[in-house]
Amino acid sequence: MLELRLVQGSLLKKVLEAIKELVTDANFDCSSTGFSLQAMDSSHVALVALLLRSEGFEHYRCDRNISMGMNLNNMAKMLKCAGNDDIITIKADDGSDTVTFMFESPTQDKISDFEMKLMDIDSEHLGIPEAEYHAIVRMPSTEFARICKDLSSIGDTVVISVTKEGVKFSTKGDIGAANIVCRQNTSVDKPEEATVIEMNDPVSLSFALRYMNSFTKATPLSSTVTISLSNELPVVVEYKIAEMGYVRFYLAPKIEEEEEESKPQA
Amino acid sequence: MLELRLVQGSLLKKVLEAIKELVTDANFDCSSTGFSLQAMDSSHVALVALLLRSEGFEHYRCDRNISMGMNLNNMAKMLKCAGNDDIITIKADDGSDTVTFMFESPTQDKISDFEMKLMDIDSEHLGIPEAEYHAIVRMPSTEFARICKDLSSIGDTVVISVTKEGVKFSTKGDIGAANIVCRQNTSVDKPEEATVIEMNDPVSLSFALRYMNSFTKATPLSSTVTISLSNELPVVVEYKIAEMGYVRFYLAPKIEEEEEESKPQA
Amino acid sequence: MLELRLVQGSLLKKVLEAIKELVTDANFDCSSTGFSLQAMDSSHVALVALLLRSEGFEHYRCDRNISMGMNLNNMAKMLKCAGNDDIITIKADDGSDTVTFMFESPTQDKISDFEMKLMDIDSEHLGIPEAEYHAIVRMPSTEFARICKDLSSIGDTVVISVTKEGVKFSTKGDIGAANIVCRQNTSVDKPEEATVIEMNDPVSLSFALRYMNSFTKATPLSSTVTISLSNELPVVVEYKIAEMGYVRFYLAPKIEEEEEESKPQA
Numbered sequence: 001m002l003e004l005r006l007v008q009g010s011l012l013k014k015v016l017e018a019i020k021e022l023v024t025d026a027n028f029d030c031s032s033t034g035f036s037l038q039a040m041d042s043s044h045v046a047l048v049a050l051l052l053r054s055e056g057f058e059h060y061r062c063d064r065n066i067s068m069g070m071n072l073n074n075m076a077k078m079l080k081c082a083g084n085d086d087i088i089t090i091k092a093d094d095g096s097d098t099v100t101f102m103f104e105s106p107t108q109d110k111i112s113d114f115e116m117k118l119m120d121i122d123s124e125h126l127g128i129p130e131a132e133y134h135a136i137v138r139m140p141s142t143e144f145a146r147i148c149k150d151l152s153s154i155g156d157t158v159v160i161s162v163t164k165e166g167v168k169f170s171t172k173g174d175i176g177a178a179n180i181v182c183r184q185n186t187s188v189d190k191p192e193e194a195t196v197i198e199m200n201d202p203v204s205l206s207f208a209l210r211y212m213n214s215f216t217k218a219t220p221l222s223s224t225v226t227i228s229l230s231n232e233l234p235v236v237v238e239y240k241i242a243e244m245g246y247v248r249f250y251l252a253p254k255i256e257e258e259e260e261e262s263k264p265q266a
Numbered sequence: 267m268l269e270l271r272l273v274q275g276s277l278l279k280k281v282l283e284a285i286k287e288l289v290t291d292a293n294f295d296c297s298s299t300g301f302s303l304q305a306m307d308s309s310h311v312a313l314v315a316l317l318l319r320s321e322g323f324e325h326y327r328c329d330r331n332i333s334m335g336m337n338l339n340n341m342a343k344m345l346k347c348a349g350n351d352d353i354i355t356i357k358a359d360d361g362s363d364t365v366t367f368m369f370e371s372p373t374q375d376k377i378s379d380f381e382m383k384l385m386d387i388d389s390e391h392l393g394i395p396e397a398e399y400h401a402i403v404r405m406p407s408t409e410f411a412r413i414c415k416d417l418s419s420i421g422d423t424v425v426i427s428v429t430k431e432g433v434k435f436s437t438k439g440d441i442g443a444a445n446i447v448c449r450q451n452t453s454v455d456k457p458e459e460a461t462v463i464e465m466n467d468p469v470s471l472s473f474a475l476r477y478m479n480s481f482t483k484a485t486p487l488s489s490t491v492t493i494s495l496s497n498e499l500p501v502v503v504e505y506k507i508a509e510m511g512y513v514r515f516y517l518a519p520k521i522e523e524e525e526e527e528s529k530p531q532a
Numbered sequence: 533m534l535e536l537r538l539v540q541g542s543l544l545k546k547v548l549e550a551i552k553e554l555v556t557d558a559n560f561d562c563s564s565t566g567f568s569l570q571a572m573d574s575s576h577v578a579l580v581a582l583l584l585r586s587e588g589f590e591h592y593r594c595d596r597n598i599s600m601g602m603n604l605n606n607m608a609k610m611l612k613c614a615g616n617d618d619i620i621t622i623k624a625d626d627g628s629d630t631v632t633f634m635f636e637s638p639t640q641d642k643i644s645d646f647e648m649k650l651m652d653i654d655s656e657h658l659g660i661p662e663a664e665y666h667a668i669v670r671m672p673s674t675e676f677a678r679i680c681k682d683l684s685s686i687g688d689t690v691v692i693s694v695t696k697e698g699v700k701f702s703t704k705g706d707i708g709a710a711n712i713v714c715r716q717n718t719s720v721d722k723p724e725e726a727t728v729i730e731m732n733d734p735v736s737l738s739f740a741l742r743y744m745n746s747f748t749k750a751t752p753l754s755s756t757v758t759i760s761l762s763n764e765l766p767v768v769v770e771y772k773i774a775e776m777g778y779v780r781f782y783l784a785p786k787i788e789e790e791e792e793e794s795k796p797q798a
Contacts, residue, residue: 180613
């Protein structure tokens with residue numbers, strides 16, 4: 001039997017909004033340590049990893065490891081019916097082909113339960129090794145979202161270049177070119193407004209803006225985002241979920257040829 | 267001659283927004299007692315009844331009973347041109363084929379008059395007998411609107427079941443099933459936040475969510491909604507208009523077969 | 533070399549939003565006196581004139597007169613990437629076929645530069661003679677925008693009639709007719725809320741509402757709008773840009789035949 005009670009139910013609503021654009025169907029894995037998900041996007045280019053640790057739940061009962069296949073759009077539809085202040089409980093009986101989301105209003109005057117059919121989804125769990133990154137940038141998540149959106153109006157590919165002084169986001173397209181430089185800045189009033197750069201080696205990598213923009217759907221989950229970059233490794237764009245875990249997005253860099261946006265003549 | 271001056275003109279704007287989705291053309295009936303309308307929706311399934319009593323107008327002159335056929339979309343277009351703080355006066359000369367809406371800004375610096383052509387509309391006035399209802403639920407109108415909207419993302423039909431403890435709204439559809447229970451709750455800070463149930467007999471009836479959602483367009487008119495239920499009688503969903511009258515929506519329950527959403531095989 | 537630094541960069545963003553609906557491509561003319569533009573709309577009916585005087589810039593360097601052809605949609609896309617509190621600098625090297633917009637955030641932590649390709653645009657500069665107007669109306673720009681929008685829901689043409697008492701905006705269409713009268717009113721709390729009429733002769737002229745509505749895209753630039761009317765002259769709709777200049781729109785009146793909206797039978 002599974003029963004997970006999350007007082008801050010809005011977190012789960014935000015998690016679904018963060019990942020449902022990238023992933024259509026996915027297995028949620030539940031064990032004694034937490035509630036997690038790992039899934040490729042539908043074009044098998046980006047990887048999403050979610051972890052909500054069991055300590056973050058008010059009540060967490062998971063008798064045995066279970067993997068529940070869900071359609072994320074349908075799940076998001078149901079979670080949208082939860083109020084932002086509602087307590088959300090996820091329930092499933094052993095061997096059941098459904099999962100139930102229960103929403104309790106803060107005053108306990110309104111109790112909803114939404115039962116969703118589960119799906120069988122083939123998936124293999126990828127081991128993601130801990131890696132050393134050449135550069136790690138932490139910056140306000142709204143700033144990163146704004147930059148990805150702004151650059152998308154000019155081009156399709158962003159080049160992210162990190163030096164000790166700052167991080168540069170560049171693109172070019174038919175109408176022109178753009179460079180946005182964010183300087184390292186740790187002397188801010190609020191720690192979440194800082195831009196902090198940890199760098200071992202300078203790095204400059206290209207990524208598809210389309211995916212970066214999808215990742216920024218997670219912005220409501222955290223006031224900061226951490227971007228870990230290394231040559232020959234996928235970038236990790238991580239949104240921490242306060243005291244509970246994270247949503248991480250992995251995306252392979254574009255190769256040189258694509259970076260230059262050279263188009264072969266037909 | 268007809269001259270009805272309504273200081274709180276925004277009420278009339280809200281009335282039109284409440285009913286124009288259901289009803290395209292309708293006769294407004296004006297008599298010494300008030301300004302009223304009764305009309306079926308275009309698919310002849312739901313009935314709308316509006317009453318604005320003469321006492322609610324600052325000035326109310328209606329020399330003889332008159333019925334004015336109006337296209338509600340056109341009327342709504344004109345009323346949208348009134349400011350929310352404007353005084354609205356409805357004027358018509360005897361035998362005229364037009365009606366004039368006059369809008370005065372609070373400072374009297376801006377005076378608008380909008381003249382609309384009247385239409386000939388066949389209609390018969392249905393007598394709606396006073397009835398005894400098995401159960402009457404009064405609840406916050408925004409809560410009811412939220413429930414109808416939420417359930418529409420899951421199914422097409424809502425089952426409303428009333429017991430002494432509360433009212434349950436249920437639906438099911440392709441992706442699953444949902445139940446929302448609102449408990450009776452009269453110990454609230456503001457009376458309009460209460461959920462109050464008067465029940466003679468338990469009742470459980472099914473309705474098309476599409477119509478319920480249309481009814482909730484009247485939510486801005488009143489902070490509470492009253493739902494009167496009885497077996498074999500249409501449900502009445504009533505929004506009171508402060509000190510003036512009401513908008514009432516009538517809808518027949520779905521029969522059992524439809525409730526079960528059984529679809530005959532072709 | 534050209535280098536124009538505008539501390540209140542949001543002004544330039546608003547200017548582009550004000551004119552890009554009317555004008556697709558245009559030459560910006562830069563001289564020692566200021567940064568200006570004059571262009572017909574794409575259907576050659578309305579004329580737009582913009583002036584930003586050099587005194588309004590924090591730094592203004594323009595070594596020699598230069599005319600830069602820009603696609604206004606692309607320029608607006610780039611300026612949308614500037615924050616509302618950003619300082620904007622426009623830069624161009626002599627003989628270059630690009631212009632650069634640089635955006636500096638207030639804290640200087642984020643510096644962006646957007647490079648846009650210039651275009652060759654044929655245009656002739658029209659001399660607009662100073663003229664005497666029969667009537668000049670100054671009114672709140674939001675009020676004027678609201679009136680144009682409201683009347684558009686009824687008809688296609690607005691008749692603007694000015695008398696000593698006030699200004700009347702009228703239209704008619706298939707569903708009826710509308711008149712909106714704004715009375716002269718100078719006894720207001722804030723000067724920008726006044727409606728002030730300077731009149732030598734009464735005047736009554738007809739204009740296409742479609743263009744008037746496009747002009748009101750400039751509303752965010754100024755809290756007041758000035759409408760200068762004269763028989764046989766184009767109306768001038770002017771939005772002042774605080775201490776820097778203006779955006780002016782010119783539109784020829786419709787002739788009598790059109791005013792009556794008579795449609796010949798086929």
